[in-house]
Amino acid sequence: xxxxxxxxxxxxxxxxxxxxxxxxxxxxxxxxxxxxxxxxxxxxxxxxxxxxxxxxxxxxxxxxxxxxxxxxxxxxxxxxxxxxxxxxxxxxxxxxxxxxxxxxxxxxxxxxxxxxxxxxxxxxxxxxxxxxxxxxxxxxxxxxxxxxxxxxxxxxxxxxxxxxxxxxxxxxxxxxxxxxxxxxxxxxxxxxxxxxxxxxxxxxxxxxxxxxxxxxxxxxxxxxxxxxxxxxxxxxxxxxxxxxxxxxxxxxxxxxxxxxxxxxxxxxxxxxxxxxxxxxxxxxxxxxxxxxxxxxxxxxxxxxxxxxx
Ligand SMILES: Nc1nc2c(ncn2[C@@H]2O[C@H](COP(=O)(O)OP(=O)(O)OP(=O)(O)O)[C@@H](O)[C@H]2O)c(=O)[nH]1
Ligand SMILES: [Mg+2]
Numbered sequence: 001x002x003x004x005x006x007x008x009x010x011x012x013x014x015x016x017x018x019x020x021x022x023x024x025x026x027x028x029x030x031x032x033x034x035x036x037x038x039x040x041x042x043x044x045x046x047x048x049x050x051x052x053x054x055x056x057x058x059x060x061x062x063x064x065x066x067x068x069x070x071x072x073x074x075x076x077x078x079x080x081x082x083x084x085x086x087x088x089x090x091x092x093x094x095x096x097x098x099x100x101x102x103x104x105x106x107x108x109x110x111x112x113x114x115x116x117x118x119x120x121x122x123x124x125x126x127x128x129x130x131x132x133x134x135x136x137x138x139x140x141x142x143x144x145x146x147x148x149x150x151x152x153x154x155x156x157x158x159x160x161x162x163x164x165x166x167x168x169x170x171x172x173x174x175x176x177x178x179x180x181x182x183x184x185x186x187x188x189x190x191x192x193x194x195x196x197x198x199x200x201x202x203x204x205x206x207x208x209x210x211x212x213x214x215x216x217x218x219x220x221x222x223x224x225x226x227x228x229x230x231x232x233x234x235x236x237x238x239x240x241x242x243x244x245x246x247x248x249x250x251x252x253x254x255x256x257x258x259x260x261x262x263x264x265x266x267x268x269x270x271x272x273x274x275x276x277x278x279x280x281x282x283x284x285x286x287x288x289x290x291x292x293x294x295x296x297x298x299x300x301x302x303x304x305x306x307x308x309x
Contacts, residue, residue, distance in 0.1 A: 007297060007300075007301065009283065009289075009291065010283065010291060010297060010298070010301045011301045011304070012259075012283070013258055013259040013281075013283025013284060013289070013291075014258060014259075014264045014283075014298075014301050014302050015259075016259070016260070016261060016262045016264070017050060017258075017261065017262050017263065017264030017265065017302055018264075018301070018302055018303075018304060019262070020049070020050065020262040021046060021050055021302065021303065022304075022305065024042070024046040024049070025043070025046060025076055025079070025080060026076060028042055028043070028076070029074075029075060029076035029079070031075060032073050032074065032075040033073065033074065033075075034070075034071045034072065034073050034074075035068050035069075035070055035071060035072050035073075035074050036070065036071075037070060040061055040064065040065060043061060043064070043079070043083075044057050044058065044060075044061045047060060047061070047083075047265065049263070050262070050263055050264065050265035050302075051234050051235060051263035051264075051265040051266040051269055052087075052265035052266075052268050052269055053235075053265070053268075053269035053272065053273065056090075056268070056269065056272050060083060060086055060087065063086050064079070064082060064083070064086075067082065068082075076305060077305045080303050080304070080305050081305075083303055084299055084300060084302075084303035084304075087268065087299045087303070088295075088296045088299045088300065090272065091268065091271060091272075091295030091296055091298070091299055092295075102218070102220055102221075102223070103182075103185060103186070103187055104136070104178070104181040104182065104186050104187060104188055104189045104218070105187060105188045105189070105223050105224075106178070106188075106189045106191070106214060106218060106221035106222045106223050106224075107124065107188065107189070107190045107191065107222065107223065107224045107225075107226060108191045108193070108210065108211070108214065108222040108224070108225045108226070109121055109190065109191060109192055109193060109225075109226050109228065109254075110193050110207060110225060110226070110227055110228075110244065110248060110250070111195055111227050111228035111229065111244070111254075112195050112196070112228075112230075112240060112244070113194075113195025113196040114195065114230070115195065115228040115229060115230040115256060116228045116230060116254070116256030116257060116282055117192055117193065117195060117228050118147070118150050118151055118154060118192055119154070119256070119282070119285065120226075120228055120254050120256055120280070120282055120290070121137060121151070121154060121190050121192050122151075122153075122154030122155075122157060122158055122287060123282065123287055123288070123289065123290040124190055124280075124290070125137055125154060125155070125158035125159075125160040125188075125190055126157065126158035126159075126160075126287045126288070127290065128160075128187065128188045129158050129159045129160055133187035133188050134161075134184075134185075134186045134187045134188070135158070135159075135160035135161065135186070135187065135188045135189075135190065136160065136161045136162070136163060136177060136180070136181050136186050136188070136189045136190070137151055137154065137155045137158075137160050137161065137162050137163070137189075137190050137192065138162075138163045138164075138173060138174055138177040138189060138190065138191040138192065139151045139152075139162065139163065139164040139165075139173060139192055140170040140173060140174055140191045140192050140193045140194070140210060141170070141192055141193060141194040141195075142164075142165060142166060142167060142168055142169070142170050142173060142194075143167065143194065144194070145166060147192070147194070148164045148166060151164070151192050152164070154287075157287055158287065160190075161186075163176060163177035163180065169209075170193065170194070170206065170209075170210060171206075171209045171210050171212075171213040174191055174210055174213050174214060175213045175216070175217060177189060177191070178213075178214060178217040178218055178221070179217055182217060182218065191210070191214075191222075193206075193207065193210065194206070200243075200247060203247055204247045204248070207247060207248040208248070211225075211248065211249075224251050224252055224279075225248065225249060225250050225251050225252075226250075226251065226252050226253070226254050226279070226280070227241060227244050227245070227250040227252070227253050227254065227276070228253075228254045228255075228256055229241055229253055229254070229255050229256065229270070230256055230257050231255050231256060231257050231258045231260070231261050231263070231264070231266050231267065231282075232257050232260050232261045232263075234261070234263050234266055235266070235269070237255070237266060237270065238266075238269060238270055238273060238274065241253060241270065241274055241276060242274070245276060250276050251276070251279075252276065252277055252278070252279035252280070253270065253274075253276055253277065253278045253279065253280075254278075254279065254280040254281070254282065255267050255270065255278050255280070255281045255282065255293065256281075256282035257282060258281050258282060258283055259282075259283045259284045259289070264302055265302070267281065267293065267295075267298055268295070268298070268299065268302075271293070271295050277293075278293040279292065279293060280292060280293060281293050281298075
């Protein structure tokens with residue numbers, strides 16, 4: 001599903017990151033100045049500080065070097081435009097999945113605790129509900145009463161139904177939810193899961209069991225397994241994504257809290273370095289603060305010379 005991606009909102013969400021980039025860049029440029037080696041180094045550091053990643057930052061600086069000889073007079077707008085164009089060109093979209101038309105369309109949401117699973121589920125539910133779909137949320141984190149309550153709040157906000165059962169095996173709730181959704185012809189089922197289990201082994205066993213139960217009811221499901229990654233954890237998010245995808249198959253990433261970091265370059269690093277596509281981004285705590293990740297608009301929103309108005 002595509003969200004009404006307004007560029008203005010994307011820019012708003014990335015304002016911290018953009019401001020930091022702009023501040024650092026404007027210290028280097030006082031009007032038009034001859035390009036120096038030191039400036040190149042500082043531009044490189046600026047890119048790295050935005051969490052774009054060391055390798056990619058180096059490549060970009062090399063390209064800048066090729067296009068702008070030392071001592072050539074440049075201004076900030078020209079350099080930022082060059083960086084933006086270069087990055088955009090590298091950010092070709094990864095092949096997206098075909099949206100499943102089978103009913104119900106099952107989305108399994110996994111991720112480390114606190115990365116934003118439940119909030120992101122609320123946002124997804126809202127958007128599907130708004131599009132006229134009948135949505136069922138499943139509280140697969142059954143051992144924490146607060147987790148169920150939190151999902152209940154998002155079900156109210158989004159107008160989605162809720163399936164919950166306290167203190168049972170998560171896969172039992174998932175089984176009941178899918179059967180009910182199938183019988184009643186619901187459109188979308190979104191499953192919340194626990195983020196913390198004692199060991200990676202336990203987590204693997206539980207997620208595996210959930211996957212098997214889903215398939216028992218709907219063999220082609222889950223149609224999407226979405227992993228939430230907290231953007232404010234920077235490069236650790238990359239490591240987390242790698243580790244998690246070894247525990248359970250992951251189709252898409254949902255990169256959350258991009259509004260809360262000045263290191264918005266992490267989305268670019270993840271897009272560049274992982275085979276798992278970033279499909280959604282979270283730009284705030286409100287229900288509408290979700291967008292599809294479009295790498296080119298993302299780069300554009302991140303690299304913009306400060307507006308004068
Ligand atoms: N600023 C901002 N905050 C977010 C975003 N997404 C989630 N949060 C906040 O992050 C915190 C954790 O979110 P949850 O949705 O509870 O995370 P969770 O993964 O379900 O956590 P557990 O259930 O404990 O595993 C909450 O305070 C959310 O409001 C976002 O895109 N931007
Ligand atoms: Mg939760």
